[in-house]
Amino acid sequence: MNKIRMNRRRFLNGLVPAAGALALAGCDRLSEAPWFRDVLSSSEELTMRVQRFFLSPDSLAREFDEADISPDFRANGTTNPRDAAYRALAANNFADWRLSVGGLVERPAKLSLADLRGMPARTQITRHDCVEGWSSIGKWTGVPLASVLEQVGLKPDARFIVFTCADNLGRSLDGSGRYYESIDLEDAFHPQTILAHEMNDQVLPIPHGAPLRLRVERQLGYKMAKYLMNIDAVDSLSGLGRGNGGYWPDRGYDWYAGI
Amino acid sequence: MRAENTDSGPIGVTTIFGFSFQTTGILGYSAETSRGFPSWSTIPSYRSLASGRNWHLFFAWVFVLNGLVYVVASILNRHVWRDLVPSLGQIRGIGRTISEHVRFRFDHGRDYNVLQKLSYLAIIFVVLPLVILAGLGMSPAMDAAFPWIVDFFSGRQTARTIHFIAGSLIVLFVVVHVLMVLISGVWNNLRSMITGRYSVKSGEKSDE
Numbered sequence: 001m002n003k004i005r006m007n008r009r010r011f012l013n014g015l016v017p018a019a020g021a022l023a024l025a026g027c028d029r030l031s032e033a034p035w036f037r038d039v040l041s042s043s044e045e046l047t048m049r050v051q052r053f054f055l056s057p058d059s060l061a062r063e064f065d066e067a068d069i070s071p072d073f074r075a076n077g078t079t080n081p082r083d084a085a086y087r088a089l090a091a092n093n094f095a096d097w098r099l100s101v102g103g104l105v106e107r108p109a110k111l112s113l114a115d116l117r118g119m120p121a122r123t124q125i126t127r128h129d130c131v132e133g134w135s136s137i138g139k140w141t142g143v144p145l146a147s148v149l150e151q152v153g154l155k156p157d158a159r160f161i162v163f164t165c166a167d168n169l170g171r172s173l174d175g176s177g178r179y180y181e182s183i184d185l186e187d188a189f190h191p192q193t194i195l196a197h198e199m200n201d202q203v204l205p206i207p208h209g210a211p212l213r214l215r216v217e218r219q220l221g222y223k224m225a226k227y228l229m230n231i232d233a234v235d236s237l238s239g240l241g242r243g244n245g246g247y248w249p250d251r252g253y254d255w256y257a258g259i
Numbered sequence: 260m261r262a263e264n265t266d267s268g269p270i271g272v273t274t275i276f277g278f279s280f281q282t283t284g285i286l287g288y289s290a291e292t293s294r295g296f297p298s299w300s301t302i303p304s305y306r307s308l309a310s311g312r313n314w315h316l317f318f319a320w321v322f323v324l325n326g327l328v329y330v331v332a333s334i335l336n337r338h339v340w341r342d343l344v345p346s347l348g349q350i351r352g353i354g355r356t357i358s359e360h361v362r363f364r365f366d367h368g369r370d371y372n373v374l375q376k377l378s379y380l381a382i383i384f385v386v387l388p389l390v391i392l393a394g395l396g397m398s399p400a401m402d403a404a405f406p407w408i409v410d411f412f413s414g415r416q417t418a419r420t421i422h423f424i425a426g427s428l429i430v431l432f433v434v435v436h437v438l439m440v441l442i443s444g445v446w447n448n449l450r451s452m453i454t455g456r457y458s459v460k461s462g463e464k465s466d467e
């Protein structure tokens with residue numbers, strides 16, 4: 001009896017780590033399986049629908065006081081693009097830089113930094129939440145994206161706004177590592193969605209996306225593309241990059257980054 | 260939690276309230292990589308924030324919807340008052356119940372004992388709601404919709420800490436809970452969960 005019990009105990013003792021290892025290996029295999037990834041990311045749409053249900057198009061992200069501004073706002077991702085074209089623009093203080101606004105718009109435009117600075121601006125002190133878990137508070141001044149979109153006039157079939165950047169975060173030779181992001185029209189026309197050219201009352205510095213970066217205050221930091229070059233209105237995200245609407249979404253992150 | 264290079268190779272270091280500990284192999288550095296938690300404790304086992312988030316946010320929905328059904332049903336069918344809220348007599352006898360538990364003597368009545376009831380109530384109505392609320396407090400969209408959530412935690416980083424502590428308490432609860440199921444008569448417990456039949460030794464008192 002005692003011997004049987006000892007064997008059973010040894011068997012059970014061995015079983016627990018074995019089952020644990022098997023479960024973990026199973027989780028890794030599931031993480032790689034396309035069908036299971038689809039199951040997991042099905043919650044993204046549910047999250048977006050539920051969050052949008054509770055958010056009115058105009059509900060604002062919290063705005064803070066000057067005293068709350070982080071002394072050391074972290075710069076993440078690309079902090080100094082190496083691309084020759086960008087380096088040349090930066091060397092000339094972005095005087096030759098032009099923001100191309102096109103795609104499904106009535107009147108495509110090329111805007112200089114002076115054009116953008118001449119437009120009515122919005123200033124907001126907001127918290128920037130990184131997907132990595134940290135957050136920083138900064139003061140941003142820029143042109144509401146809505147004003148730019150109204151100036152060029154969206155065609156009726158435009159559904160998303162795509163932002164293409166100067167930086168090649170993936171450091172690929174074929175351009176597939178170029179940073180880009182996209183948002184839908186609800187976020188594009190949100191009053192706090194701005195094209196920022198100033199940070200903390202200074203000209204936007206290079207580590208934070210000079211000359212122009214996007215702010216989408218109700219989503220995570222990776223949505224807020226830096227080093228903007230092109231803004232395009234499109235009806236579908238499927239033809240861009242790997243088809244998921246952004247550099248990080250193409251690499252497994254949620255396109256809707258409200259949480 | 261971080262990895263540091265030393266003369267004898269990289270080590271894991273964990274700092275809490277200003278005190279640093281070497282935690283090589285568990286926290287900060289394990290399996291010859293610099294990583295927060297060891298691979299046996301993470302899904303997936305390799306480092307992938309994207310995949311980890313997808314698992315997390317999918318099962319967060321499973322947990323929230325399942326929990327909602329459970330809590331509403333338990334209130335409506337009076338499970339909470341009938342089985343979970345301890346009686347006055349039980350609360351008075353808490354000292355005796357604790358001393359019996361310390362000696363690993365468990366009473367085998369039909370009812371949950373007072374320690375079970377209090378820990379179930381704490382988990383169901385304090386820790387689990389807290390973990391959800393703190394999780395939502397980290398969401399930039401939810402902070403715009405319900406600013407009181409992040410105010411309740413007095414900041415996003417505190418919400419993050421509380422989310423982690425509450426999560427750890429849930430793990431602790433599950434470990435202790437399963438351990439108690441095993442050592443207080445595993446077959447009897449499993450049978451009662453599935454069939455509702457729970458055998459009580461004759462001579463031991465039962466509430467019903």
